[in-house]
Amino acid sequence: MSINLRTVYAFAREMYQKKSNARIQYGTAGFRGNADNLDSTMFRMGVLATLRSRVLGGAVIGVMITASHNPEPDNGVKLIDPKGEMLDPSWEVIATDLANVTDQELEEQVAKIIKENNIDVSSSSNVYVGMDNRYHSPRLLKAVADGVIALKGNVKEFGIVTTPMMHYYVVAANTKGAYGQPTEEGYYTKLITAFNALRGDKLENGNYRNLLLFDGANGVGARKMLQFIKRMNNTLNVEVFNKGDGKINHECGADHVKVQQKVPICMPKADPNTRCVSVDGDADRVVYFFTDENGTFHLLDGDRIATLFADYLMDMVKKCGLELNLGLVQTAYANGASTDYIVNKLKVPVACVPTGVKHLHHKALEFDIGVYFEANGHGTVIFSDNAKNLIKKAAGEGNINAKQFLLIIDVINETVGDAISDMLLVETILNHKGWDVKDWLGCYEDLPNLQLKVKVQDRNVITTTDAERICVTPVGLQEAINGAVANYKRGRSFVRPSGTEDVVRVYAEAATKEDCESLAYDVGILVHKMAGGVGPDLVHPNSCVKAHF
Ligand SMILES: CC(=O)N[C@H]1[C@@H](OP(=O)(O)O)O[C@H](CO)[C@@H](O)[C@@H]1O
Numbered sequence: 225m226s227i228n229l230r231t232v233y234a235f236a237r238e239m240y241q242k243k244s245n246a247r248i249q250y251g252t253a254g255f256r257g258n259a260d261n262l263d264s265t266m267f268r269m270g271v272l273a274t275l276r277s278r279v280l281g282g283a284v285i286g287v288m289i290t291a292s293h294n295p296e297p298d299n300g301v302k303l304i305d306p307k308g309e310m311l312d313p314s315w316e317v318i319a320t321d322l323a324n325v326t327d328q329e330l331e332e333q334v335a336k337i338i339k340e341n342n343i344d345v346s347s348s349s350n351v352y353v354g355m356d357n358r359y360h361s362p363r364l365l366k367a368v369a370d371g372v373i374a375l376k377g378n379v380k381e382f383g384i385v386t387t388p389m390m391h392y393y394v395v396a397a398n399t400k401g402a403y404g405q406p407t408e409e410g411y412y413t414k415l416i417t418a419f420n421a422l423r424g425d426k427l428e429n430g431n432y433r434n435l436l437l438f439d440g441a442n443g444v445g446a447r448k449m450l451q452f453i454k455r456m457n458n459t460l461n462v463e464v465f466n467k468g469d470g471k472i473n474h475e476c477g478a479d480h481v482k483v484q485q486k487v488p489i490c491m492p493k494a495d496p497n498t499r500c501v502s503v504d505g506d507a508d509r510v511v512y513f514f515t516d517e518n519g520t521f522h523l524l525d526g527d528r529i530a531t532l533f534a535d536y537l538m539d540m541v542k543k544c545g546l547e548l549n550l551g552l553v554q555t556a557y558a559n560g561a562s563t564d565y566i567v568n569k570l571k572v573p574v575a576c577v578p579t580g581v582k583h584l585h586h587k588a589l590e591f592d593i594g595v596y597f598e599a600n601g602h603g604t605v606i607f608s609d610n611a612k613n614l615i616k617k618a619a620g621e622g623n624i625n626a627k628q629f630l631l632i633i634d635v636i637n638e639t640v641g642d643a644i645s646d647m648l649l650v651e652t653i654l655n656h657k658g659w660d661v662k663d664w665l666g667c668y669e670d671l672p673n674l675q676l677k678v679k680v681q682d683r684n685v686i687t688t689t690d691a692e693r694i695c696v697t698p699v700g701l702q703e704a705i706n707g708a709v710a711n712y713k714r715g716r717s718f719v720r721p722s723g724t725e726d727v728v729r730v731y732a733e734a735a736t737k738e739d740c741e742s743l744a745y746d747v748g749i750l751v752h753k754m755a756g757g758v759g760p761d762l763v764h765p766n767s768c769v770k771a772h773f
């Protein structure tokens with residue numbers, strides 16, 4: 225097979241011309257932006273995925289078209305490496321360069337990648353492509369597929385899928401079915417079989433009630449949850465809302481619930497303390513919430529899920545009588561109270577890494593059992609081969625707890641954070657413990673916290689170290705933040721440039737809600753002043769002039 229790179233160039237010139245010359249960057253979760261400008265990026269990522277597969281001996285590479293929790297006009301694309309991991313960082317650079325060259329430079333740039341990576345263009349290449357349910361996703365999927373075809377790769381389209389389903393398909397295919405069948409039914413069967421076996425016929429237990437209200441964010445998670453329900457034989461009683469009639473993520477979904485700390489729209493007024501769950505637009509994040517008898521809203525976020533999992537899995541390890549080390553990985557956004565609880569109460573080692581699942585996943589690989597979660601609800605559990613082998617051996621020797629442990633491993637999507645799989649494990653644990661939401665919330669008390677976004681001229685003037693907890697530049701900003709933090713009891717604050725939006729994020733927590741708000745604004749004002757804020761000056765909310773963010 226020979227490849228004429230002119231085909232690539234001709235395709236791009238005819239159908240996928242660049243519409244914007246603004247520089248784009250492969251960020252925390254690939255490329256994101258307004259869907260109108262993304263056709264050329266999609267085509268180029270099809271080309272890149274084909275080359276990546278060739279570099280890796282024809283292993284399946286995944287391409288997911290989604291903008292996750294972003295608003296409806298946005299879309300995005302990310303590549304999935306053969307083990308289900310995010311694209312290798314060295315290829316993120318290649319992706320950024322490829323996405324930014326002009327149409328005229330494209331052919332030469334592709335030739336350069338082939339040469340520098342010593343790619344045999346006649347070898348086989350396999351790319352899986354899937355998309356979320358945004359109206360522009362089918363158009364963009366076609367662009368990716370054309371990119372693959374331009375380089376004579378094999379492309380398999382999976383239509384509308386959640387991001388974690390896509391990661392599952394890639395791993396299932398690359399392990400030749402050992403991880404599961406790389407089909408939609410294979411995915412449902414693996415998770416549901418394990419969940420039903422773990423639940424048995426005890427659908428209610430202690431304070432646990434078999435009723436869950438599910439906010440699907442008008443995204444693909446809602447559709448897939450309905451498919452789960454059809455196949456589950458009523459083992460979990462789930463009512464789905466925000467099924468897709470409204471705008472994706474608009475006043476609903478996991479990001480809205482976490483950041484606004486509010487009930488999503490279109491959810492019925494439930495009985496007090498009813499368990500509710502919210503996923504994001506591509507169903508890789510999940511948070512729980514409820515409203516108590518006084519009408520107060522309570523959030524159970526990624527930190528809560530992580531601690532629930534870690535506690536339960538530690539117990540399982542002990543019950544099985546196995547020697548396995550378990551660790552928990554968080555980011556700086558984790559609530560300080562959750563970290564205290566993990567270290568002092570659960571006595572589990574905890575690591576802090578920069579934002580972005582690739583960092584968490586990578587660190588979690590260092591443990592036999594690695595639990596990782598971002599506070600926003602993106603996370604999962606991964607098991608080393610050693611852990612799996614020991615658990616399998618114990619199960620083979622008749623250890624009942626180890627048999628149960630194997631089912632737990634099967635209910636978990638180890639390839640990436642999976643809202644529905646995480647939810648099934650939360651439901652399993654709450655059922656086994658006989659807990660309602662209040663029992664769960666009672667484990668520790670969150671410190672009040674707040675996130676603000678500050679617009680600056682160039683967010684990259686902010687650089688950080690120590691897992692983003694310390695700001696290195698602009699010089700003097702960290703000292704100023706330290707000064708602000710020192711004024712508040714249990715105060716903690718840090719700033720970093722977002723990888724998905726053109727803003728600087730400010731995080732603050734403190735002993736009281738008022739202190740936390742004051743601290744966030746104090747730091748926001750410092751960023752605005754010292755890092756080139758745009759728009760009107762920030763003013764503290766307690767002042768008579770309103771703040772602008
Ligand atoms: C504070 C926050 O929630 N940041 C999110 C957000 O990244 P930023 O780089 O902060 O924009 O989107 C990422 C992708 O979904 C997710 O991994 C991350 O946790």
Ligand SMILES: [Mg+2]
Nearest residue numbers: 292504506508
């Ligand atoms: Mg997402």
